[in-house]
Amino acid sequence: MAHCERASKPLLQCLRSNYSRSLAGVQRHGFHSTAVAADEKAPAESTSEPFYKSPDPSLVSSPRLERQLMRGGVNPIGSRRRRAALQGSSNLPFEELPYQCFQEARKILQADREEKLADIQKMEVRIANVEATPTEQMGEQAKKSKLPAMRIHLDKLKILADINDPLVKRKFEDGQGKGFDVSSFHATGINICDFATGDMSKPIYQYLADQKWREYRRKILVQRITQMKVIPDVLAKCDPVVDTRLYFGKHQIQPGEFVTAKTTTVPPKLDVQLFERGEKLVTIAVVDPDVPNVETDNFDYRTHFLAVNVPVSATATKVDLSQLSADSQVVLPWLPPVAQKGSPYHRLSLFILEQDGSKPLDFTAVKASETDRDAIRLRTLQRQYQLKAIGAHLFRTLWDDTTQEVMEQLGFEGADMELRRKKVEPLPYKRRNPSSFR
Amino acid sequence: MRSLSPALASLANVFRIPMSLTPVRPAVSRVCHETLSRQSAPTTAAVQTAPFSSTSTLAKRKGGGPQVDKRITLIRYFLYHPLTPRPLRFSRNRFLRHWTIHRAWQLFQAQQRKKQELELQRQYQSMQAACEELRTGAGDGGKLFRVSMNKKGVFTDLFPIEYARFQTESPAAEGWNYEWKRPEKKY
Numbered sequence: 001m002a003h004c005e006r007a008s009k010p011l012l013q014c015l016r017s018n019y020s021r022s023l024a025g026v027q028r029h030g031f032h033s034t035a036v037a038a039d040e041k042a043p044a045e046s047t048s049e050p051f052y053k054s055p056d057p058s059l060v061s062s063p064r065l066e067r068q069l070m071r072g073g074v075n076p077i078g079s080r081r082r083r084a085a086l087q088g089s090s091n092l093p094f095e096e097l098p099y100q101c102f103q104e105a106r107k108i109l110q111a112d113r114e115e116k117l118a119d120i121q122k123m124e125v126r127i128a129n130v131e132a133t134p135t136e137q138m139g140e141q142a143k144k145s146k147l148p149a150m151r152i153h154l155d156k157l158k159i160l161a162d163i164n165d166p167l168v169k170r171k172f173e174d175g176q177g178k179g180f181d182v183s184s185f186h187a188t189g190i191n192i193c194d195f196a197t198g199d200m201s202k203p204i205y206q207y208l209a210d211q212k213w214r215e216y217r218r219k220i221l222v223q224r225i226t227q228m229k230v231i232p233d234v235l236a237k238c239d240p241v242v243d244t245r246l247y248f249g250k251h252q253i254q255p256g257e258f259v260t261a262k263t264t265t266v267p268p269k270l271d272v273q274l275f276e277r278g279e280k281l282v283t284i285a286v287v288d289p290d291v292p293n294v295e296t297d298n299f300d301y302r303t304h305f306l307a308v309n310v311p312v313s314a315t316a317t318k319v320d321l322s323q324l325s326a327d328s329q330v331v332l333p334w335l336p337p338v339a340q341k342g343s344p345y346h347r348l349s350l351f352i353l354e355q356d357g358s359k360p361l362d363f364t365a366v367k368a369s370e371t372d373r374d375a376i377r378l379r380t381l382q383r384q385y386q387l388k389a390i391g392a393h394l395f396r397t398l399w400d401d402t403t404q405e406v407m408e409q410l411g412f413e414g415a416d417m418e419l420r421r422k423k424v425e426p427l428p429y430k431r432r433n434p435s436s437f438r
Numbered sequence: 439m440r441s442l443s444p445a446l447a448s449l450a451n452v453f454r455i456p457m458s459l460t461p462v463r464p465a466v467s468r469v470c471h472e473t474l475s476r477q478s479a480p481t482t483a484a485v486q487t488a489p490f491s492s493t494s495t496l497a498k499r500k501g502g503g504p505q506v507d508k509r510i511t512l513i514r515y516f517l518y519h520p521l522t523p524r525p526l527r528f529s530r531n532r533f534l535r536h537w538t539i540h541r542a543w544q545l546f547q548a549q550q551r552k553k554q555e556l557e558l559q560r561q562y563q564s565m566q567a568a569c570e571e572l573r574t575g576a577g578d579g580g581k582l583f584r585v586s587m588n589k590k591g592v593f594t595d596l597f598p599i600e601y602a603r604f605q606t607e608s609p610a611a612e613g614w615n616y617e618w619k620r621p622e623k624k625y
Binding site: 094097099101102104105106108109112164166169170 | 530531534535537538539541542543545546549
C-alpha cells in the first residue's frame with residue numbers, strides 16, 4: 001500500500017493542481033448557467049463574486065461550504081463525490097457526450113427517425129385523402145376497412161419514430177419509476193402516483209407503460225383472478241387491457257390481498273390507466289360471489305357497487321368511487337363487504353367494463369331495473385348492456401377483529417351468527433369402529 | 439496457507455506457482471460431486487412407503503431432516519465465491535449510451551437485411567419479367583422460351599462428385615489438369 005501511495009503522489013498533486021485551476025472556470029460557468037435559469041438579474045453580480053461567498057448546491061464539495069449552504073436552508077444536490085466530479089467536467093448534455101461510437105449510433109438513429117417522420121407525414125396525407133374521397137367513389141365497405149388500418153399504421157409509425165430515443169427512455173424511467181415502485185409509494189402516500197399526467201397523452205409513453213405493465217403487473221393480476229376462480233365464477237372471461245390500481249385510503253391493495261373490514265367501510269379509489277388514445281365510458285362493478293346461503297347450502301352473489309358512464313382516459317385516470325355523482329353514475333352505492341364468522345373468505349372482484357362504442361347508458365333505466373343487490377348477475381348485465389370487461393381487480397375479506405363493529409354499523413342480520421362446517425360422515429370403509437365390526 | 443488472499447491465489451494459479459492447499463476455487467465437478475454425495479443420502483435414499491405419495495418419509499415427518507436443496511447450495515457456492523467476477527454494472531448514463539449503441543446496431547442490421555431482401559426480390563422479378571418478355575414478345579410463339587427452360591444437360595439434382603475439390607488456401611501444386619475428361623456415364 002505504501003508503495004502505491006508513494007507512486008501515486010505526484011500524480012495526485014498534478015491532478016489536484018489541475019483540478020483547482022479548472023475549478024474556478026467551471027464553477028463560474030456552472031453558477032452562471034444556474035443563475036440564468038433561476039432569475040435574470042443575478043449573473044452580473046455573481047460573476048464578480050467568488051465561489052465561497054455563494055456556493056452552488058450542485059457543485060459544492062468542501063464540507064465547510066456544504067455546512068454553510070445547509071445553514072442557509074439549501075441542501076447540496078447528489079453525493080459529494082458526484083459534485084466533485086461535476087466540478088471538473090464540462091457538464092455536457094447527454095446527447096453531446098463525445099463518445100465516437102455513441103455519436104455514430106445517434107446519427108443512425110436520427111436518420112431513421114427522420115425517415116419515420118416523413119412516413120408519418122405521408123400517411124397523414126393519405127388518411128386525409130381517403131377521408132375526403134366521397135363514399136360513392138370508393139365504396140363504404142372499402143372506406144370502413146381502410147381507414148382504421150391506416151390509423152393503426154400511423155400509430156405504429158409514431159411509436160417507431162420515438163422508441164429508439166435514449167432521452168425518451170430516460171424520461172419514461174424518471175417519470176414512471178416512482179409510480180411503479182411500491183416501497184417508495186408506501187413511504188410517501190398516494191400523490192406520488194401522479195406519474196402519468198404530462199406524458200401519457202403521447203403514444204410512445206402509452207406504449208412503454210403498456211409494455212411495462214404487461215411485463216409483470218398484468219401477469220400477476222391474471223394469475224390471481226384465474227387461480228382464485230373469479231374468471232369462471234363471476235364472468236366467463238376477461239382480457240385486461242387497462243392497468244387498475246385499487247386504494248383504500250392511502251393504501252394500495254395488491255390483487256387478492258386480504259383487507260380488514262374496517263378499511264373497506266369507505267369506498268375505494270381507483271387508478272384506471274388506459275393505454276390508448278381517446279376517452280372511454282366504463283361501467284364499474286364490485287361483485288362478491290361468496291355470500292353463504294344456509295338454506296340452499298350454497299353461495300350467492302352480491303353486488304357491492306355498480307356505477308355506469310364513468311369516463312376514463314389515458315390522462316384522466318383517477319376514479320374515486322365516493323365522488324361519482326349519485327344522480328347520473330352510481331346505480332348501487334358502496335356497501336362495505338363483511339364476512340360472517342366461520343364463512344370462507346369472500347372474493348370481492350372489481351370489474352371495469354367498457355360500454356359498447358363508449359356510448360352512455362340510460363342511467364334512469366338502469367337505476368330503475370337494477371335495484372336488488374342480490375339478484376344482479378354480472379353476466380346478465382354484460383349481455384344486456386353489451387359490456388366488455390377491460391380491467392379487473394380483486395381483494396378478499398375474512399372475519400377479523402373489526403368485522404363485528406362494522407356489522408353493527410351496517411345493521412347486518414347475521415352478525416351474531418357463526419357458521420360451522422357440516423360434519424361429514426366418513427364413508428363406511430373409513431370408519432374407525434363401524435357397526436359391522438361388532 | 440489458509441491466510442493467502444484469493445487474489446494472490448488466483449495470481450499464483452495464473453503464473454503456475456505450485457502451492458499446496460491453495461484456496462483457489464476447486465473444479466466444478468469436484469465440488470458438485472462432493473456436495474451431491476454428502477447431501478444426496480437422506481433425500482434419495484428415502485424409499486417410497488405410501489403407494490400414492492411422492493413425498494419422502496423424512497420430508498413428511500415433522501421437522502425431520504434439513505430441508506436443503508443441494509442445487510441452491512451449489513449455486514450459492516459459485517455465485518458468492520470470491521473468485522467469481524463481479525457482475526457487470528454500468529452507471530445510468532453509460533447504460534443509456536450502451537443501449538443507444540445496441541439499438542442503433544440492431545436497427546442497422548435490420549436495415550441491411552431489408553435491403554438485401556429487396557435486392558433479391560428485385561433481381562427475381564426482373565428475371566421473371568425477362569422470361570415473360572421472351573415468352574410473349576419474341577414473336578416465335580414462345581419457342582425460344584421453351585428451349586431456354588429446358589433443363590437437359592444441366593445439373594438439376596446434384597453435381598458429379600469429380601467436380602468436388604477441397605477448399606484450400608492456395609492452388610494445387612500441379613495446377614490445372616488439362617488432360618482430365620469427364621468419365622462416360624454408363625446408362
